[in-house]
Amino acid sequence: MGSNEAINIFSKLSINLLIQSYLNHKIGLIMEKLNVKKTRKLDLCVSCEICSAVCPENSIIMEYDFGQFLPKVDDENVQSVGFA
């Protein structure tokens, strides 16, 4: 496999993860107000790490659990931003 092919596969996987994450959250918002904890509990998380990247309080870390990186919310540090 050449490097261009590997880059193409990686790009497609990244785009698929973003689309999956977007759809998970949209579906969740339709069904009920979804947050990071509910997303993890309902096994909808695709480990995109967007929640961790955008958290203004740096209260969401990604932890390795059962073969997947999943978000963990620091309840002591978290403010009521609304999505954690």
Ligand code: SF4
């Ligand atoms: S990593 Fe965070 S933003 Fe991405 S799917 Fe999981 S809960 Fe949602």
